[in-house]
Amino acid sequence: MINKEKIDRKAKEFEIPQTSVEKDYVFGWILFGIFTGSDLKDVIFLKGGNALRKGYFENTRFSSDLDFGIPYDVAREKLLAEVNKVCDFIEQNAGVKFLKSENKIEEKFSASEAPIPDLKVFELRVYFKDFYGMGDHIKLKIAMDVTRFDKVLLPLQTVTLIHPYSDATKLNCSIRCMKLEEIIATKLKCLLQRQHAPDLFDYAYSIKLIGGTLNKREVIESLIKKTIFGRNPHVLKNILKQTPFGYFESYWIKGIVCAKSVVMDVKEAIDLFLLELENLFSIYPDNGYHQFAYFGPELRIPIIEAGRKQTLLKIRYNGAERIVEPYALKYLQRKDGAQREYLYVYNRIGGSSQPGVRSLVAENFQSIEITDEQFEPQYSIELSKAGEKPENPYLFDPNRPAKARVRRTGGGRRSGPKYIYQCGICGRKFSKVKMASSLSQHNNKSGYRCGGRFGIYVTTKL
Numbered sequence: 001m002i003n004k005e006k007i008d009r010k011a012k013e014f015e016i017p018q019t020s021v022e023k024d025y026v027f028g029w030i031l032f033g034i035f036t037g038s039d040l041k042d043v044i045f046l047k048g049g050n051a052l053r054k055g056y057f058e059n060t061r062f063s064s065d066l067d068f069g070i071p072y073d074v075a076r077e078k079l080l081a082e083v084n085k086v087c088d089f090i091e092q093n094a095g096v097k098f099l100k101s102e103n104k105i106e107e108k109f110s111a112s113e114a115p116i117p118d119l120k121v122f123e124l125r126v127y128f129k130d131f132y133g134m135g136d137h138i139k140l141k142i143a144m145d146v147t148r149f150d151k152v153l154l155p156l157q158t159v160t161l162i163h164p165y166s167d168a169t170k171l172n173c174s175i176r177c178m179k180l181e182e183i184i185a186t187k188l189k190c191l192l193q194r195q196h197a198p199d200l201f202d203y204a205y206s207i208k209l210i211g212g213t214l215n216k217r218e219v220i221e222s223l224i225k226k227t228i229f230g231r232n233p234h235v236l237k238n239i240l241k242q243t244p245f246g247y248f249e250s251y252w253i254k255g256i257v258c259a260k261s262v263v264m265d266v267k268e269a270i271d272l273f274l275l276e277l278e279n280l281f282s283i284y285p286d287n288g289y290h291q292f293a294y295f296g297p298e299l300r301i302p303i304i305e306a307g308r309k310q311t312l313l314k315i316r317y318n319g320a321e322r323i324v325e326p327y328a329l330k331y332l333q334r335k336d337g338a339q340r341e342y343l344y345v346y347n348r349i350g351g352s353s354q355p356g357v358r359s360l361v362a363e364n365f366q367s368i369e370i371t372d373e374q375f376e377p378q379y380s381i382e383l384s385k386a387g388e389k390p391e392n393p394y395l396f397d398p399n400r401p402a403k404a405r406v407r408r409t410g411g412g413r414r415s416g417p418k419y420i421y422q423c424g425i426c427g428r429k430f431s432k433v434k435m436a437s438s439l440s441q442h443n444n445k446s447g448y449r450c451g452g453r454f455g456i457y458v459t460t461k462l
Helices: 004-014 018-037 049-056 076-094 180-193 197-210 216-225 233-241 246-255 266-283 297-309
Strands: 045-047 065-069 104-107 120-129 139-148 157-160 174-177 311-317 320-333 339-349 356-360 365-374 418-423 429-432 455-461
Touching: 004 018, 018 049, 018 065, 018 076, 018 139, 018 174, 045 049, 049 065, 049 157, 049 174, 049 180, 049 197, 076 104, 076 120, 180 197, 180 216, 180 233, 197 246, 197 266, 216 233, 216 266, 233 266, 233 297, 246 266, 297 311, 297 320, 297 365
Parallel strands: 045 174, 065 139
Antiparallel strands: 045 065, 104 120, 120 139, 157 174, 311 320, 311 365, 320 339, 339 356, 418 429, 418 455
């Protein structure tokens, strides 16, 4: 077992608290125990911040927990029994004293609280006595998250466990990790949904160390597959570029535990983040397609901030001023196949109808403002899920056949050239007497309302 003198020496070397060193040391032994002696060793994999520190980079930040994934379900009792078995192994081989009677396991999220639809995560809390002989007064907690039915996009990697301590030779083993490119893509997705300093640090530090050898196509394609922006990835790029960086500057020093010799300055991290965005998204053409269907940064940022602070929004929508409570941004599909984001709010005041739940679309906003007035949520605020693909993407029952509709044809004709435009959403063609790409509200070829408002010029008929 590493003694307190060595802990002190490491803490002084890294210029971090002793408790961070103690936890990092125990993390190494837990990973060694899981991937050499656990029944889960061939199926479980490590992801998140500690996958970077324990699988890829020795000199990166100290993460506060362990995040695992597993491709199928595992019984609560089985998982706790395996973790307790690992604790016994560590006690015998490293002398760390665990408080197994206090180890706990529970579901981390209810269905409505999960940041990703249908996310199933066990949260384990494992306790051990500190290394300074004050176990009766001080115990340290390790948080371990295990995501069941976890799906990965890129092949899992087998890497050597990084354990920068005096007993490293005892812990010579391989561990299974999420691929680095997918970890980085996940960090970018998290930055889309929350302002968490460690996510920015992990992304920027990874790019700084190995940006030239990183498979950037795998990063960006994984990111797009994890989000709703497949039809226009540059909308996502523009949202990320407008990230409210002031929040990171306020929490950088407090939120990043890292050896002072390698820690990045927040400005350096932001500059690298912005520069690399252009490189990552360069494989996609910026054609403006389907842009209207998303809430851009000018709307998205105040919506998410208001949801986090639980403050009312003052908006002008369809020419009317409203006061609303924000609850969710969801990307849904109508019967005609058109897909777009909808903002779900509780409309308190304003508009032409009584107060109640409303779904709003981006193109009908004229203004948005965060107020100082807080509200008590009537429903779950799900804005941390913004940008995720919904579990049920339909605004209708896809198993119910659509009703046939009869369309009437119009009357007279006008002389002169006709300019033909095709809707970029439904493909329907329109004859116009002037060259103008804007389209009025219309139905698609199946008779259902289409969200397309701009057409693509096709030809001119004389």
